[in-house]
Amino acid sequence: xxxxxxNSHIIDSxxxxxxxxxxxxxxxxxxxxxxxxxxxxxxxxxxxxADLGLIPKWAAEALNEKAHLRYLDLNxxxxxxxxxxHSLLPLLRAWQEVCDGAAGEFxxxxxxxxxxxDTAQVLEIRDILAIxxxxxxxxxxxxxxxxxxxxxxxxxxxxxxxxxxxxTLGLKVAVWLDELWRNVERxxxxxxxxxxxxxxxxxxxxxxxxxxxxxxxxxxxxxxKLKAPLTAWHASRxxxxxxxxxxxxxxxxxxxxxxxxxxxxRSETGELEEPFQMGKVGSSTMPxxxxxxxxxxxxxxxxxxxxxxxxxxxxxxxxxxxxxxAVRLEWVTITDTSLFICGLLSLIxxxxxxxxxxxxxxxxxxxxxxxxISTEALMFFLxxxxxxxxxxxxxxxxxxxAIETSQPLVDLLMNHEEIEGKFSREDVERTxxxxxxxxxxxxxxxxxxxxxxxxxxxxxxxxxGERSCPLSDRGECCSA
Amino acid sequence: xxxxxxxxxxxxxxxxxxxxxxxxxxxxxxxxxxxxEAALAKAQAETGVIPxxxxxxxxxxxxxxxxxxxxVHEGYLRSxxxxxxxxxxxxxxxxxxYGEYVHYGTTTxxxxxxxxxxxxxxxxxxxxxxLSALETTCLDLAKRHRSTPMVARTHGQxxxxxxxxxxxxxxxxxxxxxxxxxxxxxxxxxxxxLSGAVGTMAALGPHAMEVAxxxxxxxxxxxxxxxxxxxxxxxxxxxxxxxxxxxTFAKMANEVFQLQxxxxxxxxxxALEGAVASSTMPxxxxxxxxxxxxxxxxxxxxxxxxxxxxxxxxxxxxxxxxxxxxxAVPQLSIHTGTALxxxxxxxxxxxxxxxxxxxxxxLHKAMITSEWLLFKLSHTMGKMKxxxxxxxxxxxxxxxxxxxxxxxMEDPETGALLTSEEMEYLDHPExxxxxxxEIVDQTVEEIEGKRALNPEEL
Numbered sequence: 001x002x003x004x005x006x007n008s009h010i011i012d013s014x015x016x017x018x019x020x021x022x023x024x025x026x027x028x029x030x031x032x033x034x035x036x037x038x039x040x041x042x043x044x045x046x047x048x049x050a051d052l053g054l055i056p057k058w059a060a061e062a063l064n065e066k067a068h069l070r071y072l073d074l075n076x077x078x079x080x081x082x083x084x085x086h087s088l089l090p091l092l093r094a095w096q097e098v099c100d101g102a103a104g105e106f107x108x109x110x111x112x113x114x115x116x117x118d119t120a121q122v123l124e125i126r127d128i129l130a131i132x133x134x135x136x137x138x139x140x141x142x143x144x145x146x147x148x149x150x151x152x153x154x155x156x157x158x159x160x161x162x163x164x165x166x167x168t169l170g171l172k173v174a175v176w177l178d179e180l181w182r183n184v185e186r187x188x189x190x191x192x193x194x195x196x197x198x199x200x201x202x203x204x205x206x207x208x209x210x211x212x213x214x215x216x217x218x219x220x221x222x223x224x225k226l227k228a229p230l231t232a233w234h235a236s237r238x239x240x241x242x243x244x245x246x247x248x249x250x251x252x253x254x255x256x257x258x259x260x261x262x263x264x265x266r267s268e269t270g271e272l273e274e275p276f277q278m279g280k281v282g283s284s285t286m287p288x289x290x291x292x293x294x295x296x297x298x299x300x301x302x303x304x305x306x307x308x309x310x311x312x313x314x315x316x317x318x319x320x321x322x323x324x325x326a327v328r329l330e331w332v333t334i335t336d337t338s339l340f341i342c343g344l345l346s347l348i349x350x351x352x353x354x355x356x357x358x359x360x361x362x363x364x365x366x367x368x369x370x371x372x373i374s375t376e377a378l379m380f381f382l383x384x385x386x387x388x389x390x391x392x393x394x395x396x397x398x399x400x401x402a403i404e405t406s407q408p409l410v411d412l413l414m415n416h417e418e419i420e421g422k423f424s425r426e427d428v429e430r431t432x433x434x435x436x437x438x439x440x441x442x443x444x445x446x447x448x449x450x451x452x453x454x455x456x457x458x459x460x461x462x463x464x465g466e467r468s469c470p471l472s473d474r475g476e477c478c479s480a
Numbered sequence: 481x482x483x484x485x486x487x488x489x490x491x492x493x494x495x496x497x498x499x500x501x502x503x504x505x506x507x508x509x510x511x512x513x514x515x516x517e518a519a520l521a522k523a524q525a526e527t528g529v530i531p532x533x534x535x536x537x538x539x540x541x542x543x544x545x546x547x548x549x550x551x552v553h554e555g556y557l558r559s560x561x562x563x564x565x566x567x568x569x570x571x572x573x574x575x576x577x578y579g580e581y582v583h584y585g586t587t588t589x590x591x592x593x594x595x596x597x598x599x600x601x602x603x604x605x606x607x608x609x610x611l612s613a614l615e616t617t618c619l620d621l622a623k624r625h626r627s628t629p630m631v632a633r634t635h636g637q638x639x640x641x642x643x644x645x646x647x648x649x650x651x652x653x654x655x656x657x658x659x660x661x662x663x664x665x666x667x668x669x670x671x672x673x674l675s676g677a678v679g680t681m682a683a684l685g686p687h688a689m690e691v692a693x694x695x696x697x698x699x700x701x702x703x704x705x706x707x708x709x710x711x712x713x714x715x716x717x718x719x720x721x722x723x724x725x726x727x728t729f730a731k732m733a734n735e736v737f738q739l740q741x742x743x744x745x746x747x748x749x750x751a752l753e754g755a756v757a758s759s760t761m762p763x764x765x766x767x768x769x770x771x772x773x774x775x776x777x778x779x780x781x782x783x784x785x786x787x788x789x790x791x792x793x794x795x796x797x798x799x800x801x802x803x804x805x806x807x808a809v810p811q812l813s814i815h816t817g818t819a820l821x822x823x824x825x826x827x828x829x830x831x832x833x834x835x836x837x838x839x840x841x842x843l844h845k846a847m848i849t850s851e852w853l854l855f856k857l858s859h860t861m862g863k864m865k866x867x868x869x870x871x872x873x874x875x876x877x878x879x880x881x882x883x884x885x886x887x888x889m890e891d892p893e894t895g896a897l898l899t900s901e902e903m904e905y906l907d908h909p910e911x912x913x914x915x916x917x918e919i920v921d922q923t924v925e926e927i928e929g930k931r932a933l934n935p936e937e938l
Contacts, residue, residue: 156742160766163742267631267638268743268840278875282635287870288850288884291635365743 011339018343019297025342027467028127029335035077035091036069036470037120041224042092043067045111045199048219052212055106062103063095069470071098088113110201110208114234114327118198121334122226125243126195127467128338133187135345136250140180140456142352144449147173151445153359154434155271156366156373163369166434169362170445176257181452183250184459190246194239196229197221203321204232235318240330244312247341248305254348255302258295261351265292270361275354294347301344308333366434371409374432375399378413381431385422394418486814493818495776500817503602504810510566511544512595516699517570517582518542520674523694524584527687534578541573548572563588585683585691586674589709589797593673596809597701600718601938603813604666607725608938610820611662615655615931617827619924622648626920629910630746630837631848638844640851641909644837646916647735649923654728656927658721659934665721666938668714671704672696678796679707710793715805719787722816723780729823730777733770736826740767745836750829769822776819783812838910846885846906847874853888853906860897869894 007013011021027033043064050060072094080090088108096104108116151170156163199217200206206213221228233239264272274292282289311333315326375395383391394416402409410432414425430436469476482488486496493501502508518539525535541547547569555565563583571579583591626645631638674692675681681688689705696703708714739747749767786808790801841848850870857866873894877887885906889895905911 158742160768160771161737161741162766262636266636266741266743267633267843268741276875278872281871282637283639284867285854286634286639286851287854287867288844288847288874289635289637289639290875290878291637293635296635369742 011336019347020301021339021343022346024131024467025128025339027469028124028131029339030469032069032074032469032471032476033467034120034124035072037123038088038091038116039067039069039072039095041116041119041123042095042108042111044223045116045216045220046106046109048216048223049106049109051219052216054209054212054216055109059103059106062100063107066095066098070474071095073097074476086113088116111199112202112234114322115199115201118234118327119224119226121330122195122197123224124338125334126226128342129187129191129195131342132247132250132345133184133191135342135349136180136184136187137456137459139345139348139352140177140184140452142349143173143177143180144452144456146170146352146355147177147445147449150357151442151449153357153362154366154438155362156369156434163365163373165373166366166369166437168438168441168445169357171438171441172260174445174448176253177452178448179253181455183246183253186246186249190242194243195226196233196239197224197226198229198233200232200234204234232321234322235320235326237312237315237318237326237330240334241309241312241316244305244309244333244337247337248302248309251298251302251305251341251344254344255299258298258302258348258351261355262292262295262299265295269365271358271365273356273358274351275356294351298344298347298351301340301347305337305340305344308337370432370434371399371402374434374437377437378428378432381427382419382423386418390418486811494772495818496814497818497821499606500603500814503599503606504814507544509595509599512598513563513566513591514542514544514547514570515598516591516594516695517567519698520584520586520691520695521581522698523691524581526694527690529685529687529691530581530584531578533576534574534581537574537576537578538570538582542570546573561588563591585676585685585688587677589802590674590676592806593709594696594699594701596715596806597669597672598699600715600809600813601666601670601701603817604662604669604718605938606817607722607820608659608662608666610817610824611655611659611725612931612934614820614824614827615652615659615927617824618648618652618655619927621827621830621832622652622920622924625832627913627917628832628834628837629841629913631841631843631909638840638848641841641848641912643913643916643920644832645920646913649920649927651728651732652927653923656930658725658728660930661721661724663934663938665714665718669718670701671708671714672699672701673708674703675707675709679709709797710795710801712791712793712801712805715809716788716791719784719808719812722812723784726773726777726780726816726819729819730774732823733773733777733826736830737767737770737774740770744840746833746840748831748833749826750831769826773819773822773826776815776822780812780815780819783808783815787812841909845883846888847877848909849906849912850874850884852912856902857894857897861893 010016011026017026046055046060046063049055050057072091074094076097077090077094080093081087084090092107096107099107147170149170150173151168153169154166155169155172157165157167157172197217197220199220201208201213206217209216217228261272261274263269265274273290274294276290280290282291282293311329315329315333318326379388379391379395382395383389386394394413398409398412398416401407401412410425410428413419413428414423485494486501488494492498521530521535521538521542524530525532547566549569551572552565552569555568559565567583571582573579574582622645624645625648626643628644629641630644630647632640632642632647672692672695674684674695676683676688681692684691689703693703736747736749738744740749748765749769751765786804790805790808793801846853854863854866854870857869861869869891870888873887873891874884876882877884880887885903888898888906889903
């Protein structure tokens, strides 16, 4: 195949692909594997039809025997697509060519092209959802670990980019965890609705299957381990839109996390940093740079995925019983979203695995903020002895002086004539210690971790399919 | 009963300005429709299509105060046509049966499209005025801070020294291009519509072209021979132009928002006297206006999408597209003008902390001039080799907590290659600003040259 040398989409780039997707995900959507899937779906239908007496048993057996891409002439298929402009027929003709005798006459017996392609697309989505579920669960475990490890680490909380009040890093992470777990639940619900077959014929009446249509649908679905839908969904594409929307939600949560890490990695803040190892180069001209590029790439992928979700809604608007303007849109959106989300999850796993937590900078920032954010507490503490109004006046003056002269507030306070001798430095320091102003941070963190852990136990291990190139034995495997 | 935030009365003008709200006010809109009908009657009398007395009567009654608005309102409850109840209202108050000559040979969309252009003309005039003011403000700011040193950032990380003036002229250059776009958009936009039901002008009679030209002339608009009922690229262009404009504001506002971070503190938007930032944290000072600008820009971009989509008309008229545009254009215009007004407020009162800029520039000490060092060493070591070496030294410094300068000096390879004067240069990052000052001066000069050629008004 001459075009093996052309890799013009970034996804297929031999240099940059890794930033956008994974080998594993590319394998799911490899065009050869796609044909292999179509033919497997056709073969499953033939077997079910033979069981129900719709076609002869020998024909189904003969078809199944050759239901593999390795037997087919791919060049003839490519030429056929050019001359027929049909996406499926050339494949079926090539298959017919290699089947013995009259068996080929029973290929694609009563199905419509979209039955085969939609069902195959659901099989692709199933593979992707398995990867997403596996990775998402792994990330949930990583996040649990972070939340537990840093449940007590005091950090400054920020609103409107400004230092607001203290909290713990554990709580910040627990909020991520809570959101992530809702995404796991969304994923489960999405799987329930989306993983269905399609086998209803031209306009969804099952007319060509006689009175065996429903039984055929049921057996066909069982063979492919999919659920059977109630009606045809040729022109009812909410499932595709739900998949795209769910992936957009998942990736947006990660974009938010990646952006938080990026923000906290700013030179002036320096609290978190994505993993760094010697040899990683931030800039081609500024040798000192360490850039949060993995986090930025996560945001790039999330933006692409989000844009596809909007196209998913466009795809719901179908005309009459079939509308290619919607279906052909999915061929791109579902493929791209799937490839991108796998790339995104893989990046997040790497980021979280070795996330650098600069505890010293975290402490430094919170200490800087401490005086400002705890002035109220300080005022009430002093007020008990010297009266609240007096305390307000003193704390106000001292705060302003501390800001202007950059002297520590406690030093100024302890030297103040009305304070000196009346309070111990220890008590004052305890009062403004940010540790004493983190509210329920730790309880909230532990509560969330416990909740997710309990549910995580209840979910079984993920099923994973092994995927290898259908043409590996013919030596035409390009990714090997 | 205002239920859209644009119209809120208790907390008004968060997402609008009184001036823009007035442009799109319902009664103002109806009055414009009546103005169109009066202009049409006048033109038709001049060309002998209808009696002069009819035109005079229509002209004298084509004012909302003359109409029974209650009846017009009742009419709208029963009719699904956007214009007829108002036309009927006008017809009824015209004496001697002259009402029969109202809306003579034209179509609803002629009236509404022309009135939309009148609205957009007012909007563009406001936008042009405020953009010019914003440009002046930014140019002043750029000149004032021409050589104020600060750190430039890439990937959110400190990169190299620059000047605040250079950052501001970059904004100014975008604003300049928006001013030029606004003028171009206006050139393509200021056409009325008067072509009858399917654009053939059939019911306007033999003098159709002359009637159309005269009518639109009275309204101060030009006439296009060809109807644009279903050809709305100029509206799409306006939406895209506004979208680009507010996105520049969003970028500027975000820059202020980021540089106002507690840890950075280089810029801050002007605070209102006595404003309370947080209901629970007394020390807070929030960049509120900048965030509003970002929010408005997000809406404008999405509304622009809807408007561009409305270009895909079917046949000679497509209400699905047209109504989509009707709903989106007022919001798009009001949000754009409001974001612009906010931007002007922020830039006019922007607080610039020269001290914090300096402090942050020195945060990483010598590291910030690593590029300068790279090119110093390149002469002897070769550039790629130096890059590798300095990369190693800067990471060693970061990881071991020693200064970058020290790590360079102590390294046998690099330490030997640098004189003590050269090492001293590392303490003065503000010197490593390349051609920044020249770039600022030239850009200011170029923009001011173009400004001088611009008319005061559109």
